[in-house]
Amino acid sequence: MDRGTKSSLLAKPIGMSDKEWLDHLLGQQTAPQSRPAGMSDQEWLDHLLGQAQKADASNDATSAHASTEPQGGQSTAPLPEVGPSNDWLKAMLWPYRASYKQAVILSFGINILGLFAAIFSLQVYDRVVGHAAYSTLAALSIGMAIAIGMDHVFRAGRSLLLQRIGARIEVGIAHDVLQRMLNLPAGVLEKRGPGYWQAVYRDVEIVRTTCSGASALLLIDLPFMLLSLILIGFVALPLLPICLMTMACFAALAWRSGQVTRDATETEREVLVSRDTLLSELSATRMHLKAVGAADAIKSRWEEHYARWLNESVARSREADHYREVAHAMTTANSVITTSFGALAILSQYMTMGSLIATNILAGRLISPMVQLVSQWRSFGQFKAAKKRLDELFNQPLDRVESSLKLPRPSGVIRLEGVTFTYPGHTKAQLQPLSGEIGPHGLHAIVGHNGSGKTTLLKLIRGLYTPTQGRVLLDGADMHQYSQAELASHMGYLSQEVQLLAMSLRDNIALARPNASDDEIMRAAMRAQAHEFIIDLPDGYGTKVGQGGHRFSAGQAKRIAIAQSLLNDPPVMLLDEPTAELDRDSELRLIKVLKELAVDHTVVVVSHSPLLLSHCQGVLVLDKGKLVAAGPGAQILPKLGIQPATRPTPRHLEVAA
Structure with missing residues (x-):
């Protein structure tokens, strides 16, 4: 060895x-080895x-070099390596x-x-x-x-x-x-739920098993069946045709079993993904379902999905069992036929008793991998389908991982040039052509009715979405020049739906920068008005959030997420409904923090809060994807029935005519 x-x-x-x-x-x-200091997981x-x-x-x-070393001690150049395929x-x-x-x-x-x-x-x-x-x-x-x-x-x-x-x-x-x-781009991630990604990792398991498990052993052993055939030809030539016909019958049976079970396996997988997706939804919304009394309705839906999966699973297993039973019967029949013809050959003095016994042993070695092939053929079909699905994933275009040139820290000037956006698969544009400039610095708001495109515009500014037409620039540089990691360091982003991970509060705040110091984490929490309620907890910043963060109120979770976005002190802050779940006192304190940030940061908020909007220096009004008004808050807010709380300031917002 x-x-x-x-x-x-x-x-x-x-x-x-x-x-x-x-x-x-x-x-x-x-x-x-010990992990070097400063190196992430x-x-x-x-x-x-x-x-x-x-x-x-x-x-x-090393082995290749040894095999090409000539006798006499003279060395030659090693053979050129063949590079890996693009697959x-x-x-x-x-x-x-x-x-x-x-x-x-x-x-x-x-x-x-x-x-x-x-x-x-x-x-x-x-x-x-x-x-x-x-x-x-x-x-x-x-x-x-x-x-x-x-x-x-x-x-x-x-x-x-x-x-x-x-x-x-x-x-x-x-x-x-x-x-x-x-x-992956945000648009691709949004289309695929948790059930899809669970299925992807099952595909990884299928690929691993095929490349290193029983299937791999079978593929390695199959060519060596020729050794048994050669030996049968030497010791019992009259029985060689029987062995060859038996192998052909098993190969046909294996191919047929794969054809029959392939479609059933794919259908079972699709139903399994649907079942797992529903289970993820049930787990995420269990308290809401209980509160609205939807337990009976959702139970019926779950039972329907589960019954479909069970029926498909049983049908597929029944087909597989049928072919295994046929293979078992063929094994017994081969033993009987081999022994019978061997006995006739012995009586005719073409063979000896020892040859017949040896042939039966060799026939068993021939049939064993063929029986495995019948049961494993379905696995090869699963491997082919799993690799095809993983191919689709690996062929998806990715966000830029590295930029060609590291640009300096931006001042926070956001420019939109003819930006339109249409969701994939839709014909109607979510955002009509929009041009303008925001910043540098100042507190700005995007307002409008529900579904008017406010969140979509914020995601375009953040670089999560790519404009269908036009482009977004940050300090004059096209957003595509930045990697997502650089955009994350330059732009703090708070999504409308806060998601906390099942780790400590400290780890959640420092999610994007695990090596952040305690002082930086506490400073971010203080600015987000989260420090007070965190230190009041028995375990403080070490408190475990739990699955989905349900142990905290929506307002507390929102403040933790705001602290997360403030940790890197980015020059641009993009906040989607930052005060939606905050009480009035917390909202006032957060507004104070945002106003302080706006002195040397560009802060853009999506909000319906009159209190927050009254402090905004620039306002964009969207309606059904169109920009209907934009300008200084002192001019736009009174038209919305909101009294500005700030005096006009130098230009922070400019919209193209």
Whole structure:
């Protein structure tokens, strides 16, 4: 067994930490490394994955170099490496090609050793029994004991090797899927609910199992069936056609089972996604459903989805069981036919009794992978469908991850040039052509009736949406020049629906910058009017938020989210209904903070609050996606029936005619 085989264990040893175990799974041969100071969890995982792949590639390069080393000690240039394909799965598997080669070599040894049982039976029945050759029997028995021991070692090594590959593949693909999900455009993310992403990770599991589990072992073992056929041709040539016909029948049965169960499996998956999506909705809205008395109605809906999934699952299982039963019957029939024709061949003196026994053993070795093929063919269909779905995900265009040139911190001038926006799949524009300039600095408001496009415009300014026509500029630079990470550091964004994660309050506030200092976190919480209620909690900033943040009121959750957006002190603040759930006292204090920020920040709010609007220096009024009015607050607010609380200031808002 080679060093790649020895380097992995299946179960985490007692006393080994999770990090040490992750290092072990990723193929680290040295002592566990410590994470460098300042490196995030994401960067550290990327580092570990990179090292794991380099280690495997290094093993392969070493073996390739050794194989090309000429005799006499003279070295030659190593053979050129073949680069990975653009296919994401091939690129993922490419660094592990050396490990797969080792698995094939071990499988060759296993299949060679598997022939020894047939040879042993042939020799015992034809030589030992007929001639009372005790010494021959002893020698054969010792040889078989050695073969059995070697077979066990080879199988254990191959299993460990493939499971190490499987662990690396799953970590790598799951890591890439998560990275893709986080970097997809907001419009794509909004169209896909939690059920879709749960299904995606089930697809990752299918790919991992196929590449390193029973399916991979089957694919490796199938070519070695030729060894058994060759040996049957030597010891029992009259029975070779029967074995070939049996293999053809099993191959046809496997193909047919895959065809029949494929559609049923896809339908079952679609129903499962629908069921999981409904379950996610029920979990997220359980208190609302209880409050409005919708338990009975939603129960009926759940039972309908569950019954559909159960029916599809039972139907698919019934089809699979049917083909497994047919395969079992064919196995028995093959044994009977082989024995019957073998007996006729013995009576005609074409074969010996030992040849018949050996052929039955070899036929069993031939049929075993074919029976597995019948049951595993559905898995290959699932793998093909799962890879196709993952292909769609990996082919999705992503937001810009890195900018070509790091631009300086913007002053906060937002310019719109003929911006229109239409949601994908819709023909009516959500926003009509809109041009203008906001900032630098000042407190500005976007107002309008529900559905007028206020939130859509805010998302366009933030760079979450891409304009259908026109463009958005920040300090004269097209928004597309910035990566999403840079936009997040330049623009604080508060969404209309606040979502807190199931971690501590401190971690939620420092979500985008986990290494933020305690002083920075408390300063952000104070400015968001959240510090007072946080320190009043028994665990303070260490208080666990819980699933969905339901232990806090809507107003408290809103203030935590505002603190999150204030942490990086961005030059632009985009707040969607920041005072919607706040009491009057908290609203007044938040308005004071926003006015202080507006001195050297550009603050844009979407709000219906007259109290907040009265302090805004610039106002944009939208109606059905059209800009109907814009200008200084002192001019626009009286038309809306709101008395301005501030005096006119120098230009902060300019709209194109």
